[in-house]
Amino acid sequence: MDNAIKKMDRPIPLGVVKRLPVYYRFLTGLMKKEIERISSQELADKLGVTASQIRQDLNHFGSFGRRGYGYRVKELQEVIAYILGINQRKNMVLVGAGNLGKAIANYSSFREKGFFIKAVFDNDPAKIGTVLANCKIKSIDFLEEFLCSNNIDIGILAIPVENSTIIAKMFEENGVKGIWSFAPINIKSRRNIVVENVHISESLMTLSYKIQSE
Amino acid sequence: MDNAIKKMDRPIPLGVVKRLPVYYRFLTGLMKKEIERISSQELADKLGVTASQIRQDLNHFGSFGRRGYGYRVKELQEVIAYILGINQRKNMVLVGAGNLGKAIANYSSFREKGFFIKAVFDNDPAKIGTVLANCKIKSIDFLEEFLCSNNIDIGILAIPVENSTIIAKMFEENGVKGIWSFAPINIKSRRNIVVENVHISESLMTLSYKIQSE
Numbered sequence: 001m002d003n004a005i006k007k008m009d010r011p012i013p014l015g016v017v018k019r020l021p022v023y024y025r026f027l028t029g030l031m032k033k034e035i036e037r038i039s040s041q042e043l044a045d046k047l048g049v050t051a052s053q054i055r056q057d058l059n060h061f062g063s064f065g066r067r068g069y070g071y072r073v074k075e076l077q078e079v080i081a082y083i084l085g086i087n088q089r090k091n092m093v094l095v096g097a098g099n100l101g102k103a104i105a106n107y108s109s110f111r112e113k114g115f116f117i118k119a120v121f122d123n124d125p126a127k128i129g130t131v132l133a134n135c136k137i138k139s140i141d142f143l144e145e146f147l148c149s150n151n152i153d154i155g156i157l158a159i160p161v162e163n164s165t166i167i168a169k170m171f172e173e174n175g176v177k178g179i180w181s182f183a184p185i186n187i188k189s190r191r192n193i194v195v196e197n198v199h200i201s202e203s204l205m206t207l208s209y210k211i212q213s214e
Numbered sequence: 215m216d217n218a219i220k221k222m223d224r225p226i227p228l229g230v231v232k233r234l235p236v237y238y239r240f241l242t243g244l245m246k247k248e249i250e251r252i253s254s255q256e257l258a259d260k261l262g263v264t265a266s267q268i269r270q271d272l273n274h275f276g277s278f279g280r281r282g283y284g285y286r287v288k289e290l291q292e293v294i295a296y297i298l299g300i301n302q303r304k305n306m307v308l309v310g311a312g313n314l315g316k317a318i319a320n321y322s323s324f325r326e327k328g329f330f331i332k333a334v335f336d337n338d339p340a341k342i343g344t345v346l347a348n349c350k351i352k353s354i355d356f357l358e359e360f361l362c363s364n365n366i367d368i369g370i371l372a373i374p375v376e377n378s379t380i381i382a383k384m385f386e387e388n389g390v391k392g393i394w395s396f397a398p399i400n401i402k403s404r405r406n407i408v409v410e411n412v413h414i415s416e417s418l419m420t421l422s423y424k425i426q427s428e
Binding site for chain 2: 017085086090098102113153154180200201205213
């Protein structure tokens with residue numbers, strides 16, 4: 001697989017990176033329908049972008065598809081999975097076992113893609129000791145110790161704003177590589193750690209705008 | 215307020231629309247800190263875009279900010295709120311009272327922005343009759359009737375993939391203006407209805423990519 005992918009000697013534009021999961025999801029859907037090949041034009045039509053955009057995006061990673069034939073669905077899906085690190089085991093911890101934390105923990109498709117929740121932490125005595133995502137929920141007091149003695153790739157923040165900065169710092173200082181934050185503030189990426197903030201309400205506002213401008 | 219905003223005689227690029235909630239959130243934060251004005255450069259630095267991008271984005275809506283003075287935070291925040299339809303009452307129904315539905319329903323900041331959940335529906339007998347977001351959860355069998363007799367702007371889909379297409383169609387046929395979908399498929403916008411799909415897992419894949427490319 002490594003040989004198939006162009007050495008990424010310059011950073012890939014963020015817009016491209018954001019589109020890759022969309023391509024991945026769509027190609028996985030095609031595979032389920034046993035569709036073996038697709039032209040960049042068909043791919044473009046389905047995804048609402050231009051064929052040229054798709055070719056440009058993929059060109060960052062190597063040479064895929066053949067003129068007049070299009071893309072082999074399975075090959076392209078595997079390449080994108082590889083680029084995104086899907087199916088390459090990632091260990092995660094979840095901090096926050098409220099409704100959102102529960103929703104995340106129960107989203108089984110992460111596990112299928114190689115993202116495993118190794119431990120869940122909360123500060124609510126009523127939750128500590130109960131089971132979520134096959135993990136007995138631990139007190140947040142044990143988070144630092146757990147991070148020190150386990151190799152954790154991703155820390156999930158599903159807690160209110162008050163404690164999120166402290167926990168983010170704890171992730172950073174204990175070797176966590178990335179934070180997936182649902183806290184309603186922006187946690188910033190730093191030298192040692194990358195952050196992906198999910199602001200669910202932004203999509204509601206986008207929808208609100210679209211309704212008004214109809 | 216209407217006079218302050220340029221007539222939008224051509225569609226605003228989606229990229230601009232997507233950035234407006236980010237500006238809105240940041241400006242709201244400044245207001246809480248009682249900061250009254252900000253230069254486009256400062257705004258740009260904080261948000262990780264260029265000052266020219268910010269000026270171009272806002273220029274779609276009129277003329278804001280003055281050279282050497284910058285933007286009045288409150289004025290700009292109010293204009294963006296107006297454009298996004300924030301604080302202009304929107305009635306919503308929530309379909310799906312699982313963990314994700316609960317997390318959405320309990321997210322109080324929507325209500326503060328004028329987005330009200332008027333009713334919650336589920337098909338689980340154990341949930342029907344219990345209370346969520348001040349609403350007694352109703353059977354999904356009553357959704358169509360409810361949509362007919364109430365003026366609903368936004369339908370929230372927080373259900374598994376199986377039923378989401380049927381419910382989306384029901385929204386569309388009964389006057390709902392927009393769908394905010396958390397279903398793990400793409401629901402398409404149609405002539406009568408706009409759709410905003412939230413694919414939470416895409417942000418995890420983006421994070422996974424960033425970790426790998428560090």
